[in-house]
Amino acid sequence: MKKPFYKRITFYRYLSLTLFFLLIVINPILIHKYGITFIQGWYQSFAFGNLFIVSPLEGLESILTSRSIYLTTIIGMLLPIIIALLLGRVFCSWACPINFLSMLTDKILGIFSQKLKYNRNLITLPRYILWFALITELILTLIIGYPLYVWWSPQALVGREIMLYVFYKTLTIELIIVFVVLFMNLLTRRFFCRYLCPLGALLALLGKDRKLVIKYNPNLCVNCKLCDSRCPMNIKPSQGESMSIYCWNCFECKDVCPKGALEIKWGDIKEFKKENEKLVLVPKENII
Amino acid sequence: MKERFTKNSSIKNEKVDTKKRKLIKATIGAFISGTLFGCDKKEILGKLKDPKNIAKSPITVNILRPPGAVDEREFAQKCIRCGRCGEVCPYNCIKYFDIKEAGVFTFTPYINVLEKPCYLCMKCVEVCPSGALVPCEKEDVRMGIAVLDRVICLTWNMYETGILCKTCFNVCPFSGKALKLDLHMRPYIDENYCTGCGICAYACPADTHPRSKGKKAIYIMPVRIYKKKKKEKKI
Incomplete structure (x- = not known):
């Protein structure tokens, strides 16, 4: 039984992804043609009136390489960091333009077959590669002495190419990076987000003890593994991994769960884990 | 009862998919060799020898x-x-x-x-x-400092060109301070006040005069280069 679309969180997530993407598409046009500069930038630094954010990794690299602290940068980084601390990696799943484009490729693949849409794992790597991506990124910037992610970050490149096209009618070679990321997404679902995104790794690290958690209730679970097949990050909510550091709170597993074994909770993630450990599980054979 | 949280990991590793591994190795190998052989080695080596060139x-x-x-x-x-x-x-x-x-x-x-x-x-x-x-x-603001080429400037060569042009003076946002006129109405630049905005260089009409061969009489130098040249007494 499928829930109606307005009751599924995934619908609202797709809506949010689309709106955030439209924002960076429409905004340069608004600025260039009508001179409305109320909203500026994209997800490297984004300004809404006088409120502005700075992407934490770019800000960190800027501080590390210039070896000086500029208060404006840190104030801009505060809001994304607080969001990551409380809600986890929600930027990735609810706002990132790369995720939006990947979602589109998913939808296009979904026309051909349902299996391709959700289950394609041509290349799977161990999940901890994500941390290596963050570490190598930071070490490389320190070796070279110039911030690197400010240049190649795919999520910023999307906004930058749109802006460059609207303003100067040119595109740059870096656009290839976006296409490579999308191509990898064709082979393995969210390959870049799972293993290679340094910004995602930083946000995941910050959101380790997040408050917004998908709580897994083993007593209600019937082990149908629908959630496992749906998860874009290839983690297994059916084994309680939705409370792990790698979950990005997209709630796709919650929507698909027929028994309500996964629920959204606000609270301490460690206590939820302890609760689950204490639970006396009912053997699955007895249910059937 | 904790089994459900820990199982599977050991079982799955037994089935190693050799095809996938070969594919990954092949793609990585192709990528590395492609980048090594595809680029101009001399250029990169030259850049590595002199790190200043990279930046x-x-x-x-x-x-x-x-x-x-x-x-x-x-x-x-x-x-x-x-x-x-x-x-x-x-x-x-x-x-x-x-x-x-x-x-x-x-x-x-x-x-x-x-x-x-x-x-x-x-x-x-x-x-x-x-x-x-x-x-x-x-x-x-010190974006740079304007430098006036007196050989090309139309007003400085008044007797040759017959033109008394004050375009830069009229256009400068700090005219009278950064860009002044002397008694013969010839412009000169005060480096203490010049912001380097470049409006004068943009407006200078000298390049349209046949005498100057398409060169403008004013150009803006970044401050670092300006100071360097000043030391070497090239300006």
Whole structure:
């Protein structure tokens, strides 16, 4: 039984992804043609009136390489960091333009077959590669002495190419990076987000003890593994991994769960884990 | 009862998919060999021998940083390439370097004075979140310093050209302070007040005169180059 679309969180997530993407598409046009500069930038630094954010990794690299602290940068980084601390990696799943484009490729693949849409794992790597991506990124910037992610970050490149096209009618070679990321997404679902995104790794690290958690209730679970097949990050909510550091709170597993074994909770993630450990599980054979 | 949390991991590893591994190895190998053989080795070796070449700043005469920019040595490190300065510029004078011409300075902002000079509205400075452009007053901006070529200037060669041109003086936002006229109505620049906005260089009509062979009489030098040349007494 499928829930109606307005009751599924995934619908609202797709809506949010689309709106955030439209924002960076429409905004340069608004600025260039009508001179409305109320909203500026994209997800490297984004300004809404006088409120502005700075992407934490770019800000960190800027501080590390210039070896000086500029208060404006840190104030801009505060809001994304607080969001990551409380809600986890929600930027990735609810706002990132790369995720939006990947979602589109998913939808296009979904026309051909349902299996391709959700289950394609041509290349799977161990999940901890994500941390290596963050570490190598930071070490490389320190070796070279110039911030690197400010240049190649795919999520910023999307906004930058749109802006460059609207303003100067040119595109740059870096656009290839976006296409490579999308191509990898064709082979393995969210390959870049799972293993290679340094910004995602930083946000995941910050959101380790997040408050917004998908709580897994083993007593209600019937082990149908629908959630496992749906998860874009290839983690297994059916084994309680939705409370792990790698979950990005997209709630796709919650929507698909027929028994309500996964629920959204606000609270301490460690206590939820302890609760689950204490639970006396009912053997699955007895249910059937 | 804890089984359900820990199982599966050991079982799955037994089935090793050799085909996938070969595919991964092949793609990685192809990628590395492609990059090694595809590029110009001499160029890269030359760059590695002299690390300064990698980070050679593309800022030169008439190609300047936006107002309020920090020293060029710090700029590429501080700038996070968010592009807000270019978006907010009402005259669209701020442009961005391409990777081919700038290397590590890719997508840092610049103003090409001859295409469009800076009109010192100071909007980009207020907007910069990274400290690459530091807020300051209009008068304190030092994007560069204008240098007047007295050989080409039409007014300085009044007896030859027969033209008394005061375009730069009329156009300068600090005329009388940064750009002055002497008793013979010939312009000269006071380096203590010149902001380097480049409006004078943009407006200079000398390049249209057949005598000057397409050269403008005023060009803007970035402050660092200006100081260097001043020491060497080339200006």
